Amino acid sequence: MGEILANATTILLFGIAYAMLLFIISVGLSITMGLMGFVNLAHGSFAMVGGYVTVTLVSGEGVHFLLALVIAFVVVALLGVILEKSLYRWIYRRPELDQVLFTIGIVFMSVAAVTFVWDNNPRNIPTPDLPGFLTGNLDLGFTQFPAYRAFMILAGGVIVAALFYGLERTRIGAQVRAAVDNRRMAESCGINTTMLFTLVFALGSGMAALGGGLGIQILGGLKPTFAFDFLVIFLIVVAVGGLGNIRGTFFAALLLGIIDYAGNYFLPSGGGFFIYGVTFIVLLLRPQGLFGKAG
Amino acid sequence: MVTGRALALAGAAMIAATGMAEAREIKVGFVAPKSGGLAQLGDQLEKGARLYLKLHAKELGGNTIKLIVRDSKRPGGPIAKAAAAGLVARDKVEILTGVIFSPNAMSIAPIATAAKVPFVVMNAGTSWITKLSPNIARVSFTMWQAGFIMGEYAVKELGCKTAIAGYTNYPPGKDSANAFKRGFERAGGKVLELLPMGGPRTPPDFTPFYQRVKDKKPNCFYVFVPGGNHSAAASKSYVQMGLKQAGIRFIGPGDVTHELQLQSIGPAIAGTVVAIHYHSDLKNPTNKAYVKAFKAEYGPKAIPDFVSVGGYDGMAAIFHIIKSAKGGKITAKAAIDSLRGWKHNSPRGPIMVDPKTRDIVQNIYIARIVNDNGTLRHKTIKTITAVRDKCKELGIGRCK
Numbered sequence: 001m002g003e004i005l006a007n008a009t010t011i012l013l014f015g016i017a018y019a020m021l022l023f024i025i026s027v028g029l030s031i032t033m034g035l036m037g038f039v040n041l042a043h044g045s046f047a048m049v050g051g052y053v054t055v056t057l058v059s060g061e062g063v064h065f066l067l068a069l070v071i072a073f074v075v076v077a078l079l080g081v082i083l084e085k086s087l088y089r090w091i092y093r094r095p096e097l098d099q100v101l102f103t104i105g106i107v108f109m110s111v112a113a114v115t116f117v118w119d120n121n122p123r124n125i126p127t128p129d130l131p132g133f134l135t136g137n138l139d140l141g142f143t144q145f146p147a148y149r150a151f152m153i154l155a156g157g158v159i160v161a162a163l164f165y166g167l168e169r170t171r172i173g174a175q176v177r178a179a180v181d182n183r184r185m186a187e188s189c190g191i192n193t194t195m196l197f198t199l200v201f202a203l204g205s206g207m208a209a210l211g212g213g214l215g216i217q218i219l220g221g222l223k224p225t226f227a228f229d230f231l232v233i234f235l236i237v238v239a240v241g242g243l244g245n246i247r248g249t250f251f252a253a254l255l256l257g258i259i260d261y262a263g264n265y266f267l268p269s270g271g272g273f274f275i276y277g278v279t280f281i282v283l284l285l286r287p288q289g290l291f292g293k294a295g
Numbered sequence: 296m297v298t299g300r301a302l303a304l305a306g307a308a309m310i311a312a313t314g315m316a317e318a319r320e321i322k323v324g325f326v327a328p329k330s331g332g333l334a335q336l337g338d339q340l341e342k343g344a345r346l347y348l349k350l351h352a353k354e355l356g357g358n359t360i361k362l363i364v365r366d367s368k369r370p371g372g373p374i375a376k377a378a379a380a381g382l383v384a385r386d387k388v389e390i391l392t393g394v395i396f397s398p399n400a401m402s403i404a405p406i407a408t409a410a411k412v413p414f415v416v417m418n419a420g421t422s423w424i425t426k427l428s429p430n431i432a433r434v435s436f437t438m439w440q441a442g443f444i445m446g447e448y449a450v451k452e453l454g455c456k457t458a459i460a461g462y463t464n465y466p467p468g469k470d471s472a473n474a475f476k477r478g479f480e481r482a483g484g485k486v487l488e489l490l491p492m493g494g495p496r497t498p499p500d501f502t503p504f505y506q507r508v509k510d511k512k513p514n515c516f517y518v519f520v521p522g523g524n525h526s527a528a529a530s531k532s533y534v535q536m537g538l539k540q541a542g543i544r545f546i547g548p549g550d551v552t553h554e555l556q557l558q559s560i561g562p563a564i565a566g567t568v569v570a571i572h573y574h575s576d577l578k579n580p581t582n583k584a585y586v587k588a589f590k591a592e593y594g595p596k597a598i599p600d601f602v603s604v605g606g607y608d609g610m611a612a613i614f615h616i617i618k619s620a621k622g623g624k625i626t627a628k629a630a631i632d633s634l635r636g637w638k639h640n641s642p643r644g645p646i647m648v649d650p651k652t653r654d655i656v657q658n659i660y661i662a663r664i665v666n667d668n669g670t671l672r673h674k675t676i677k678t679i680t681a682v683r684d685k686c687k688e689l690g691i692g693r694c695k
Contacts, residue, residue, distance in 0.1 A: 127561025144537025220498025220528035223332025
């Protein structure tokens with residue numbers, strides 16, 4: 001009995017660590033989709049660039065990992081602002097097909113650009129370059145738990161709390177919620193939605209970059225095709241959670257993260273199938289996603 | 296004028312008499328990943344091949360080789376097949392070579408047969424590849440060489456009674472795991488499970504698989520993953536998951552501590568034992584010269600790994616084909632026949648192409664990863680000489 005409990009706890013802990021990563025990367029995608037009704041398939045590119053910035057700073061310049069994450073966040077958030085002001089702005093009101101074609105084009109360009117700057121070779125952060133407290137493992141009594149995953153859970157928890165607080169308790173959060181619910185009404189009340197879009201887009205891009213940097217150790221390294229390799233899983237998290245819903249994205253990430261881990265643990269030969277199965281069932285029963293609004 | 300013409304005629308007659316042809320350009324088609332996240336392996340292979348070409352160009356007696364490189368992009372097969380077909384039909388290459396991933400070699404095999412072009416495999420290691428076409432010769436390695444030997448070694452020398460074999464789920468992975476199982480059980484051990492761990496395109500999160508291994512508590516955990524990103528992720532996960540503290544030994548073929556990634560895995564991986572046909576710390580003089588030449592050509596940071604040596608020796612085999620071609624004409628049968636029993640002094644030690652199976656015969660080294668003042672190195676602890684492909688020797692499955 002004790003062993004089963006220990007096993008279940010282990011699976012949960014690993015699942016939650018993975019879920020936090022999924023959430024951090026996907027939440028920006030979810031907000032931009034919900035807020036602007038805009039399908040940004042290039043979201044994974046922001047995560048990828050964040051990852052490359054982190055790797056370069058840590059293993060090339062000897063910057064502390066945590067500081068590198070902050071820098072990656074800022075750099076990519078700024079990049080997000082520039083792209084939003086210069087490119088994305090023009091296609092908000094275009095049909096969805098245009099948006100999809102446009103942003104998938106950006107993904108191709110980002111893959112080529114990253115290959116040009118950092119070359120084709122896979123990158124990862126050499127273990128000796130990580131701060132010591134992230135490389136070992138923690139003894140939880142019933143199992144050894146990798147310190148990095150524990151950090152992932154902790155960091156994820158802090159970010160989730162900050163986002164919830166920001167969205168539910170601050171003035172700007174209220175404005176964002178109002179704009180998601182009814183943009184025209186929000187504008188009539190004097191909310192500058194254009195400004196809000198830019199801000200949210202920057203935040204979402206920065207979060208993606210943070211996730212890209214944090215994910216290097218979990219997703220098995222970085223390569224220029226990152227933006228394509230993980231696009232599907234990010235889209236699944238957003239679809240299952242419901243567009244524009246932070247709470248939905250969070251629970252979707254949790255559900256999919258844990259199921260993916262448990263699936264691989266119990267049935268290694270077919271474990272990867274489980275998240276698709278769950279996605280299928282959820283969307284069959286609730287096409288608008290777990291927490292999405294119908295219609 | 297008359298004398299000039301007479302001389303030319305006499306010269307032509309001499310060439311005809313001795314069976315020598317005019318010096319010419321020979322086109323060699325090289326298929327390997329050159330873009331995407333796996334391009335690093337293709338680059339290493341090409342670097343090895345081009346280095347041999349550069350160092351030995353004079354031996355071709357005026358002939359030149361034009362290496363036409365085509366990108367196979369993904370491990371899966373179709374792109375490599377189209378690339379090979381184009382090389383044969385459009386570029387009229389006389390020899391096919393390269394190929395990192397087994398499924399790509401398998402999909403090129405029928406083209407080598409149909410077009411009657413010799414196909415020198417420089418890397419892809421699934422044992423039964425050579426069975427797919429009479430026009431294939433392999434100079435790299437077979438999964439059964441390292442896998443089987445590691446299986447026996449784990450029981451006899453490392454004292455493991457139980458093991459789990461984890462592998463990346465595609466043909467060479469299954470091959471490697473089965474080879475290990477056969478060797479391990481023949482020596483009296485028991486393999487608890489063959490554990491598939493994701494695909495070759497992107498490394499999976501290894502933790503659920505490793506947790507499963509941890510809970511089953513085998514003495515040894517044998518892991519096959521393709522080199523590059525996979526090997527870094529697989530080895531780091533071993534350290535992070537605390538399998539070492541749980542008393543589970545980490546072993547594998549050389550891919551798991553691939554030299555391109557070894558330093559980034561971190562010192563905690565020291566102590567891992569692998570079975571491998573080449574590592575750059577080998578002490579023989581040919582290897583010392585090779586490592587020196589490689590770094591001189593590609594910079595001090597370049598790492599001559601086993602993939603690069605496959606390219607290097609593959610080009611040596613191609614030189615042999617060209618040099619032994621009668622009348623300068625390269626035909627598949629004559630080319631492959633010339634490689635049967637071909638012996639070569641490689642950086643990895645003496646190698647030979649088995650006259651019967653057209654597959655590589657070579658030393659397999661048992662090496663331990665040691666921490667040499669902060670640099671991780673391979674230290675050879677045992678050498679098994681002249682190893683043939685066990686899969687064909689024992690006639691297992693598709694190797695029959």
